[in-house]
Amino acid sequence: MKNLLKPLLAVKTKRGYSIFSAVMVTLFSAWVIFDETKVSVVFTTDGQQQVVKAHMHTVEDLLDEVDIEMKEHDYLSHDLDTKLVDGMEIEYKTAKKVTLTVDGQPETMYTTAINVGQLLNELDIEINEFDKVSHEAREAIVENMEITIDRAFEIKVVDGGKASSYWTTKTSVKQFLQENDIELDRLDKIEPALNEQIDAKTTISITRVVKFEKEIEEEIAFEVEERNDPSLEKGKTKVLQEGKKGLAKRTYEITTENGEEVDRKMLKETIIEKPVKKVVAVGTKQIASSSSAEPAGKGKVMIMEATGYGADCRGCSGITATGINIKKNPNIKVISVDPNVIPLGSRVWVEGYGVAIAGDTGGAIKGNRIDVLLPSEDYARKHWGRRTVKVKILD
Numbered sequence: 001m002k003n004l005l006k007p008l009l010a011v012k013t014k015r016g017y018s019i020f021s022a023v024m025v026t027l028f029s030a031w032v033i034f035d036e037t038k039v040s041v042v043f044t045t046d047g048q049q050q051v052v053k054a055h056m057h058t059v060e061d062l063l064d065e066v067d068i069e070m071k072e073h074d075y076l077s078h079d080l081d082t083k084l085v086d087g088m089e090i091e092y093k094t095a096k097k098v099t100l101t102v103d104g105q106p107e108t109m110y111t112t113a114i115n116v117g118q119l120l121n122e123l124d125i126e127i128n129e130f131d132k133v134s135h136e137a138r139e140a141i142v143e144n145m146e147i148t149i150d151r152a153f154e155i156k157v158v159d160g161g162k163a164s165s166y167w168t169t170k171t172s173v174k175q176f177l178q179e180n181d182i183e184l185d186r187l188d189k190i191e192p193a194l195n196e197q198i199d200a201k202t203t204i205s206i207t208r209v210v211k212f213e214k215e216i217e218e219e220i221a222f223e224v225e226e227r228n229d230p231s232l233e234k235g236k237t238k239v240l241q242e243g244k245k246g247l248a249k250r251t252y253e254i255t256t257e258n259g260e261e262v263d264r265k266m267l268k269e270t271i272i273e274k275p276v277k278k279v280v281a282v283g284t285k286q287i288a289s290s291s292s293a294e295p296a297g298k299g300k301v302m303i304m305e306a307t308g309y310g311a312d313c314r315g316c317s318g319i320t321a322t323g324i325n326i327k328k329n330p331n332i333k334v335i336s337v338d339p340n341v342i343p344l345g346s347r348v349w350v351e352g353y354g355v356a357i358a359g360d361t362g363g364a365i366k367g368n369r370i371d372v373l374l375p376s377e378d379y380a381r382k383h384w385g386r387r388t389v390k391v392k393i394l395d
Contacts, residue, residue, distance in 0.1 A: 243278030
């Protein structure tokens with residue numbers, strides 16, 4: 001422009017100044033017209049706002065003006081061929097490459113989100129209070145960012161017999177225990193093993209094991225010695241010496257699991273008082289009985305299965321169904337019968353046993369079965385047992 005004006009500036013005449021003034025007015029007018037044909041728009045790039053005024057017709061011209069080359073994943077608020085008008089607001093966001101890994105599954109994507117929270121919202125990913133996210137929600141997205149989300153899951157823990165629920169993102173039993181400050185003592189047991197993987201179906205069971213020593217005074221049972229006595233009628237007994245319990249001081253190693261004793265080992269024993277054994281004479285003298293032979297006369301005869309029992313049998317009250325006190329009369333001849341086969345109160349003869357009273361019943365006595373009363377359970381077991389006998393109803 002300066003070069004164009006040089007000839008005019010060289011003119012010193014009045015006419016020259018007139019020409020100069022006309023040229024200046026023309027140039028200024030042209031400049032004003034040129035400036036007024038520019039378009040002014042508000043352009044925001046990645047949150048940074050600026051006003052751009054230039055000779056532009058479309059949004060594409062605007063990008064050329066600000067030297068932006070739009071890429072595939074970038075965001076632009078208007079189409080490239082949109083016509084520009086004064087005061088138009090246009091926004092442009094540069095997409096950034098992000099790798100999002102959820103529960104070990106990576107996915108690479110491009111995003112124009114400003115921060116991590118906005119990205120997760122755009123992806124409809126909800127984060128609960130127990131999930132672990134590698135970045136804060138307010139942290140800005142940067143190129144090649146790697147975001148990791150570990151989803152929490154609920155597992156059941158039975159510790160020392162007490163059940164609790166925990167939320168965790170850990171993958172092994174050992175990591176879970178460390179995360180929740182759960183300590184194991186040397187003897188404690190745990191299932192699954194520490195190196196085992198866990199998931200929502202896992203139940204971790206911890207057995208608390210304690211071993212300790214305990215000193216206890218305990219009674220010592222006395223022995224019972226039986227001596228055959230040929231002068232005593234068979235089936236009878238006589239106490240020759242009463243037994244007396246002893247006393248011992250014993251040290252035990254006791255093992256408990258979850259507070260319950262599961263094992264006890266004696267480590268040491270000191271005898272304070274020795275036990276005195278009980279001595280019992282057992283009669284072996286055979287007494288002939290006229291009742292052992294089958295009585296003559298009429299009467300219904302049956303072959304039956306007979307089992308011996310004593311008045312000291314477990315569960316026996318000592319009183320028969322007909323009111324006989326067999327504990328006070330252990331040598332009385334009584335049999336238990338099925339009343340449908342042998343009427344209660346009948347006199348019967350039993351082979352090898354003699355004449356007896358059908359004076360009792362029993363839950364297991366059905367049909368052709370009977371029980372015969374003997375002096376004791378021990379005697380019945382040794383001298384009778386179970387046998388097949390002939391039975392005759394006398395009256």
